Amino acid sequence: MSLLKNIPTNIITGFLGTGKTTALNHLLTQKPEEENWAILVNEFGQIGIDQAALTQSSEGVNVKELVGGCICCTLGPSLTSTLATLLRQTKPDRLIIEPTGIGHPAGIVDTLKNEHFKDVLELHSIICLVDPRSIDNIEIMEHPTFQDQINLADVIVLNKTDLASAAQITTTEQKIAGLYPAKQKQVLTTQGQIDSSLLDITHRLKETESQPQQHKHLSLDGNNANPMIGMLFQPRPKEPFHKGSINDGLHTMGWIFNPADKFSTHKLEAVLQSVKNVDRIKGVFNTDKGWNFFNQVGRELSIETIAYRRDNRIEVISQQGHDWSKFEQQLLSCIIN
Incomplete structure (x- = not known):
């Protein structure tokens, strides 16, 4: 990396469900044609969804994903090597x-x-997305x-100011x-529509930032070294793989299905909306209405083409455990072919 120097670098952060990936997609539409951008996405669960949700059709966009924990702690050693390779x-x-x-x-x-x-990257603005409705959520x-x-x-x-009260x-x-x-x-916006000029604001490190505590990590299957990503083979039709973990008190469970499995959109909506006490559900499905991205925060579900x-694939994040076998059977019941 000796020839690389002072690459403008940004971090786009925000709590669960604030619209980071949507904002990143909007920024990618503003990328100058002559530029080459590298995107590193970190997902808490074991099944990567955000990489699928990012627009990668344009030239000069290279997306890499790290899943199975936080890159600030659980995946800390992987961050350095992955970033260097990218x-x-x-x-x-x-x-x-x-x-x-x-x-x-x-x-x-x-x-x-x-x-x-330190000589290769030049940290520019850290952008944090906030849902104004969080002001009423003490947790x-x-x-x-x-x-x-x-x-x-x-x-x-x-972000999401159209959903918040004045x-x-x-x-x-x-x-x-x-x-x-x-x-x-x-700035105030809706649907992550932010201007790329925000990326060029210089980062100003603050003396008063709080220090993060070490996340506690416990894998359900005791295997932290081999998260289920980048698999070289597909699961058989109607025989999904699944992977779960407990990180920092949150439960995650994800599934990968064969691409030939086609799902009923109507049934999927009903299943996802019926799950109680979950913080986030993200999924990409081949449905009777084409390939769609399902994004559910609390009780709010949105569906977009992808x-x-x-x-x-689907990932569920919850503050408590669930009967995952039952949920898997519910997903299987949505397959229509």
């Missing part, structure tokens, strides 16, 4: 890192400033990860305006 192979004009919604960005900043990357507001994300950010983006937006703006040191920029075709 930079060496793609020689990007810009690097953007999207950590998991429950990850502390401070650990990533430390990696970017270590002896391996989120008092969560140390949420507070670290806010404190470390240079730019705060209030009072929620005003109160959130006032709280952010009262932070010290002051944020360099605060270009991904490699396999069917």
Whole structure:
């Protein structure tokens, strides 16, 4: 990497379900044609979904995914090697890192400033997306990860403002305006529509950022070294693979189905909406209405068309365990061929 120097680097952070991937997709539409961008995505669960949800059809976009924990702790050693390989192979004009919604960005900043990357990468703005409705959720507001994300950010983006009340937006703006040191920029938007000029704001490291605590990690199957990604073979039709873990008190379970398995959209909607006490569900499915990306935060479910075709996959994040075998059978019942 000796020939690589001062590559503009951004971190796009935010709590679970704030719209980071949607915002990143919007930024990719603004990429100058002559530039080559490298994207490193970190997912908390064992089954990677965000890489499938990112727009990769344009030239000069190279996406790499790290799954199975937070790159600030559980996957810390993997971050250095993965990042070095990504930079060496793609020689990007810009690097953007999207950590998991429950990850502390401070650990990533430390990696970017270590002896391996301090001359190769130049940290620009850290952009944090916030859902203004979180102002009424004390569990989120008092969560140390949420507070670290806010404190470390240079730019705060209030996303999903069309779903929030005027009072929620005003109160959130006032709280952010009262932070010290002051944020360099605060913007309001919907559906992650942010301008790429935000990427060129210089990062200003703050003395007052809180220090992340070490995440505790426990894998359900005791195997942390081989998350189920990049598999060289497909599961058989109607015989999905599954992988689960417990990280930092949150349960995750993911499944990968054969791409030939076709699902009923109507049945899938009913199954996903019937699951109680889950924080997040993301999935890519070959359905009777084409390939679609299912994105559910709490009780809010959105469905969008997607270009991904490699396999069917789904990931569930919850604060408590579930009868995953029963849920798998419910998914299987949605297959129509």
